[in-house]
Amino acid sequence: MVHNHSHSHNGDDANRARLLAAFVITALFMVAEVIGGLLSGSLALLADAGHMLIDTAALLMALLAVQFAQRKPSSRHTFGLLRLTTLAAFINAIALLVITLLIFWEAIDRFYHPEPVKGGLMMGVAISGLLANLVSFWLLHRGGEEKNLNVRAAALHVLGDLLGSVGAIIAALIIIFTGWTPADPILSILVSLLVVRSAWTLLRESLHELLEGSPQSLDANRLARTLTQSIPEVRNVHHVHVWQVGEKPVITLHVQVVPPHDHDALLQRIHRFLHQHYQIEHATVQMEYQRCDTADCLLTLSTTEQDHSHHH
Template sequence: MGHSHHHDHDHEHSHAPEVNSDNQRKVLLAFWLTFAFMLAEVVGGLWSGSLALLADAGHMLTDSAALALAYFAFRIGKRDADSKRTFGYMRFEVIAGFINAITLFVIVIWILHEAWQRFQSPAPVLAGPMLGVAVAGLLTNIVVFWILIRGDSEHVNIKGAALHVMGDLLGSIGAIVAAAVIYFTNWTPIDPILSVVVALLILRSAWKLLKKSAHILLEGAPEGVTPSRIADHLYEQIPTIDSVHHIHVWSITSGKVLATMHVKPKAGEDPKTVVRAVERELSETFAIEHATVAVDWSEEGDSCSLS
């Protein structure tokens, strides 16, 4: 039996360029805002002697790198597939999300180390300049976060960038609280204490992002789309199937799920009709638009791909 492999790729990607272009613009604008304020925060942190500000500035430096990487990932991801990379460069975006998570872990370690040093030997902090810079930082981060969460906020790359900025938002709030406490009570240990609190909040976000991006890179099954669930559903919905096996399901990038499997139609059933029914169920129930379904021929023990 001949092979046929038909998918409505135009339909699949009809909105992709528009969404991708919008994401690209958002990330580029967020990068310039973050980078510009990071420079201001370094100056403010050194001037006031605040670890909370310097920690936030260090985090904003990684944010700038993360946003630049995210922008680069969108540019690379738009490239067409070629003979060497048959799925194109879409996975580059997931790699960017993974690197973002790693950089968050690194910055947390740095903040905790610096905070420990401050506990050992407290340093004077100028509360006035610290407060001014922290408030300006908070406003900048709110604007950047708002830009990023509009539209396609579930994209792993946008989510990675937004998590970085969320960490900065918390850092700015921490710096404001620390500045107010130092201003009214002159109790400087609040500065490293709040730095540690922010570091732990960042750590939680970093772990979630690391898990999600690593799962995609390891070809893990998307949430709620396990092979056993797919098999159970197909047996239930398509009575013309005798057996389903060798099911593999994975994501190329965020929101793009692929699957391969072998199906054996019941005696006398038309293989092509069975395969089309399987494709329809995969698309409608599990949002799997790109499936390769092979038919098992029981007599020969051979299989032939029909989709």
């Protein structure tokens, strides 16, 4: 299946505008929730404000990362600063896990030392927070969030807030109608558990990218087999290294080929294949005419040569 991913600045500008709008909305309502939480004595509101504080920082980091990612490559940073977006996502995930632990700790303390909660005020602030989060989430969800780990990180934070606001509304309703204040810490713990799951996934994905893991959608062995099957002159593919910088996959590989009439034309076909089937724009291909007999080639030699013989 052929996809074309364009890395235009229009997408970055749109992402920046959405991130900025979400940042302003989140920052304003974070202040509102802190004040509301302190006045009403609600931990669920303060938990949500805690999430919103991390969100505000997350959105600020996301904004800075988008800004830095547009800088041109230099002799010191030959890929530019594209990795900053991944680093921002990684820091966001850790921050989320830390704040969730703090809320969890405070909630347990509230069970043993219950405090009065003003349900009506709590309800008003929670509904306002929910509306603010809905607007922010809608803005970020319209961004290129499937591809951009950083915008997705910001969207996950806001989703956590959205759930936090729903939790605070439910806790406020229980307190208003029954006066049962433990509803407040219970709901704050439930919200925290939902956020932990999202944060853990984000942490795993961003760490995988920072440790030069290959993109999730790309299987290096399969790529070697498919390339061997698709281009008759290709006898074997080995020394394949794939990693990701920002949203862009990068590859280096050795290709054993039948000595071609036109070296450049064959090289161009290999590049075109990588671009069309795997959206790889940056590939370094070393073409070889001799058989590769080193230990790490033997395994790929046997599999790709079998595929090649079946193909013909």
